[in-house]
Amino acid sequence: MPSEQENISVHAEPSTRSSCLEDGLSEQLQATIFRCSKLRGSLRPVTLKFEDVAYSIKLPKTGGICFGSTDSKPDRVVLNGVSGIVRPGELLAMLGPSGSGKTTLLTALAGRLPGKVSGTITYNGQPFSGSIKRKTGFLTQDDVLYPHLTVLETLTYTALLRLPKNLTRAEKVEQAELVILELGLTRCRNSVVGGVLLRGISGGERKRVSIGQEMLVNPSLLLLDEPTSGLDSTTAQRIVATLQGLARGGRTVVTTIHQPSSRLYWMFDKLVVLTDGYPIYSGAASRAMEYFGSVGYVPRVDLVNPADFLLDLANGVGPDTKEGDRYDNHGRSESDDKNSMKQFLISSYKKNLNDVLKAEIRGNCGDQNASLPPTSSIKSSHEQQWTTTWCEQFKVLLVRGLKERRHESYSGLRVFQSLSVSILSGLLWWHSNPLHIQDQMGLLFFFSTFWGFFPMFNAIFAFPQERAMLMKERSSGMYRLSSYYFARMAGDLPMELVLPTIFVAITYWMGGLKPLPINFVLTLLIILYNVLVSQGLGLALGAILMEVKQATTLASVLMLVFLLAGGYYIQHIPPFIAWIKYISFSYYCYKLLIGVQYTEDNYYDCEFGQHHCKTLEFPGIKHLGLNNMGFNVAALGVMLVGYRFMAYVALRVRQH
Known part of the structure; x- marks a missing residue:
């Protein structure tokens, strides 16, 4: 009614x-x-x-050029x-x-x-x-x-x-x-x-x-x-x-x-x-057994579950068929019998049910009470697409993400990992002598590499692990992709920035680097800057590939290339491959750390016991070229925005 x-x-x-x-x-x-x-x-x-x-x-093509077939x-x-x-x-x-x-x-x-x-x-x-x-x-x-x-x-x-x-x-x-x-x-x-x-x-x-x-x-x-x-x-x-x-x-x-x-x-x-x-x-489910009986498939008298009978028929197994018999009296295989039975049931459906069902579907009886408004009145504007505002979506997703990932972000294992490495590196470089320039340069390069490697590999898992949830919720129209993306970025910041801060606070003073507050603060800011860039690269790799094994393999290769071209191991890179260093965030981070730590007034212990060699004349530093620090900051900024934009675009493309 x-x-x-x-x-x-x-x-x-x-x-x-x-x-x-x-x-x-x-x-x-x-x-x-x-x-x-x-x-x-x-x-x-x-x-x-x-x-x-x-x-x-x-289906994909078979064969290939080598086999002479592309059918x-x-x-x-x-x-x-x-x-x-x-x-x-x-x-x-x-x-x-x-x-x-x-x-x-x-x-x-x-x-x-x-x-x-x-x-x-x-x-x-x-x-x-x-x-x-x-x-x-x-x-x-x-x-x-x-x-x-x-x-x-x-x-x-x-x-x-x-x-x-x-x-x-x-x-x-x-x-x-x-x-x-x-x-x-x-x-x-x-x-x-x-x-x-x-x-x-x-x-x-x-x-x-x-x-x-x-x-x-x-x-x-x-x-x-x-x-x-x-x-x-x-x-x-x-x-x-x-x-x-x-x-x-x-x-x-x-x-x-x-x-x-x-x-x-x-x-x-x-x-x-x-x-x-x-x-x-x-x-109707109540008439299924009656229908199949009318086309010649009567269930056994001892049948208890009608679903078993229907599934047997769908598999091509009749009530009198013995699964163990491979061949019947006419020499036909079991698979041939199954296929012929399926074809008979399909043709019986087309003959007996299809036209009646279509007549019921095309009829209007019983549907007047359940009609939607005319198509023109259906709201479809962008503003009416979402049930909540962008800010509300961002807030809810941020709080939910923090609660769900608190066990991961604030796990004792990650804290122990950072603390143990910071203390160990501080002991290895314990009060290093500023005159031993090579040792201090090694510590600064370790800063840039460890806090490039660690955040990137943590970020790779972000989107692949949430792929199923993201697809489910986005297909239901729960929220905008942008609100999810920015909530995810903001939710990861606390632990991503707290751990390197603790690390630098311990290792910087234990390692004997320049004991001035301004140098410490600038070093910390550079490391945090580097963390955000490397995290962005990890997010981009994870979003593009959506496969953890593939992403970690590619990240390992990229990180190895970035480290080798980072300016510490090799100073004289052949011209045809020297461009690699300009896409390495470790290279720019290392140059900034060196520039903050050493000035014209610094000296190091050079050969034959002389102590009056200028630090900026040290070959490893001189080759880096510290005269344009603003360019290094800008290059990292481009990477920071570029990597995260790539991750967003990859997620956007994957949802279509």
Whole structure:
């Protein structure tokens, strides 16, 4: 009835309210739920239709010039002619063996599939748009969560980023509390999520947290990729029961599932069965067995789980087929039998179901109550694209990043590493004699190399480690890339600058360098400048390659080249390769450190015991050329901005 569906809202969800009341919640808690439910606003139903969806990928060329062949392989068909319809209040499951195209189809329905998808996919008769995207929840198979944040922190930060700006911070926090109550996460609300290397909440609770992140925006359409993967049967049933309750509240829920139990199967309203990208059934789950019986595949009388029967059919295994038989009486191989059976099921689908399903998809019955406004009224301007302001995004991402990475930035291992190296180097250069110029130059060069190598290799891991999270959140439109990037830069600064400050404060005075405050301060500023430049290079390498092993290998080669051309090991570089030193930040940092430490009034101990040789006449210093320190500062400044700009551009390109 149109009038009822138009007024569907979250606080009217029968399954959610009954579950809360059955748990014996207090009246005050129920009032909180009701208040937070009103904050979500009305739920606008979405009818999802997809007709003749097809998708293929290009395979790389075979052979090559050396083999005399550059023929390209035919495109691999991932999806072909898949159709279906799912309405508000229905739970649709996609069933099929691994590689059948379930995830690809789900990703296409979510509007996140790269490349060209043929066919028609509509949401209340409209194509995919920004307004649909903001009301769509998409859950990948892997739970992409920050391991060191608690359940409450995870949902709160998501609420602050995804909920509209017209809600106050307190209202957004209340919304996160409501989701915790709805999904039964109260017991673990203050527990860390955990991960591979950190013990946290259980797998089922992690899955519910992931669902909760999508539930915060009160999605009209919820798409989930194998939400029961890796869970025991009881936990899997709870997850599917949760999805069924969400669907009964007026949402359209679509999920892929690999091997459901019989209890899970009967929770589904509709079913799409795929084999090798082709549909063999699309319709009501309760009528699937009847359909396959009508085309000649009657299940055994002892069958308990219908899903097992359907998966066998999708794999080309009939109810009377024996898996152990390699050849039948006619000498055909088992694979031939499977392929012929699959082809029969595909043709049966086209003959018996395809036309009826298309007629249902193209009909308007039942959809008048769920129509979107005309396309012209859909808001799509740049200002209306984001639910929160840039400053709010920056602030939330900065605080979240500091909390998540505090264990890494302020780890005892990093502090111990810096302190131990600083004390050891201070002892090795203990009160070095200013007359022994070569020793002090070695210490200054060590400053530039260590604080070029250390920050760069730490920064390489930044973006590759957060790649999955960045892709997930950016695809959901949670924040601008620029706000994330600057929040990441600002969050890394405290520890990146504190450690070198402690290092220089210890080693400078122990090493016997010029004991004047101004020289110490200038040396410290140069080292911090060098740290920021080397960190920028590490960020750029990580963002461009997005592969830690490749980035660290390339960084090792670059750092070796920069060190060799840094002006300490080699003074007379051949002209044809001398340009390398001008792209080495170690070269400019070393020149600045030398320029700060030595002036015309300094002398060193030269040959035959003479002590009146000017320091600036020392061959290693004279060759550097210290007459233009401003150019060195500017060169490092260009690198500082250039490397970070390269990292941002690389991230921007990768998201498209």
